[in-house]
Amino acid sequence: MKLITAVVKPFRLDDVRNALGEVGVQGMTVTEVKGFGRQRGHTELYRGAEYVVDFLPKVKVEVAVSDELVERAIEAISGAAKTGKVGDGKIFVIDLEQVYRIRTGETGDQAI
């Protein structure tokens, strides 16, 4: 099992959700986050006073998937989140030791 964490542009979220749904991902967790990468920040100007904004708003999507679904899920995310411009985001994949479904007590792939 893997935990896929994707940081994407906020306006691509709906597409990412649909693409993941199509490859069989059954659930996800979404968080509004801020950060910077190569896109860096921007400046704002109020009555002539300039402020540099370092952190840009992004959306972090977390999905747990079984091993056979990993490649397709990554393709789905990168396909849906890609605009080709700097700032499209990142996908991180890490090993997932165990998953429990709280209601039934199921574990492993069953619980995803």
Next chain:
Amino acid sequence: MKRTLSALVALAALCGPALATAQEPDSGSTAWMLTSTALVLMMTLPGLALFYGGLVRSRNVLSVLMQCFALCCVISLIWVAVGYSLAFGDGNGLIGGLSKAWMGGVEIDSLSGSIPETVFAAFQLTFAIITPALIVGGFAERTRFAAMLWFSILWLLIVYLPVAHWVWAADGWLFERGFRDFAGGAVVHVNAGVAALVAALVIGNRTGFPATPMPPHNLTMTVIGASLLWVGWFGFNAGSALAANGAAGMAMLVTHVGAAAGATAWMTLEWLKFGKPSVLGIVTGMVAGLGTITPASGFVGPMGGLAIGLVAGVVCFFATQFVKRKLKIDDSLDVFPVHGVGGFTGLLLTAVFSSPALDGLGLPEGVGIGGQLVTQLIGAVATLVWCGVGTFVILKVVNLVLPLRVTVEQENEGLDLVLHEERGYSL
């Protein structure tokens, strides 16, 4: 000629409460002045409160709304106790007497010009409310609520009421000199602007200014407030005719043109200088245009209003850059460069654009532009000096009794939580 006449009538009406007579009030004028009173109150609540509230950081939004609201309440009580009497009661050239304290003699059938004196007193009250509320912008985000209240009460008594008497009461020394301040360029705007600047200097900059960014937290709120100010200003300026007549109509028109011209000028300058026209810029230019047209609004024609508005947008734009960026004084919401500089400029331009040769409604009999300019300068400087010294002394005295500002830790936490135990937003 008609314009001149109606301006003279308006001027006569400005003399304050005339002798009570057995006459009936003029119903049209009374209706308009009731409306104007409501419009000017709306300028403070919620207009100015929202305008300022949006400009501060989210942790201080309630503190600013609270200051505006509390000032409205407290000033109203002082007004009916002694404020109205000290400003408009019979007195000497410097201050009114106490003959109308506790609204003595202001009866249901008392007249002031062609309107009930109750309406006149309520209308003037709304000016006494908005002026201290404007000052709040100078010391926002760091001042203790109690100190703000004591300062504002003393400031009203020591600075506002005398200046209002000088300028608007029939026996005021500036009024007798022929000083022209139709709706409060000196009484409201120079007064508030200078007080805000002095308060910012005495109380000190916000912790972190100017290195730390302190951008507005909700410009949508600011635009709503600014728009309410624009509409309310029709009551402020056209209401200052104290009648429903041609002078009021002209004042409303020049006020609107002044606002539009100030906003357009600021937007254009910003566009040229910084590459983008900003929302905060256009609404700030609007306020600058309105503050600057205020003293002139009963004396100039539409083209004068246009010129004054354009000048306001340019002068106040550069004044704002100068105070904040060059002098590094944390007059947090730019009250001095917009209201103080705008009001001062407007007072001087009133002399120029009163001239019939420049579309104006006429200068006083036998007075040229130069002569009127001297009178305007005397009035503006007198207001500036009295207000500057008075504000400084009041703040120092209040500071002896209770600290003016919160601690650095409290400032970081935000005044909403520390002083009011509330948050503006639970998101």
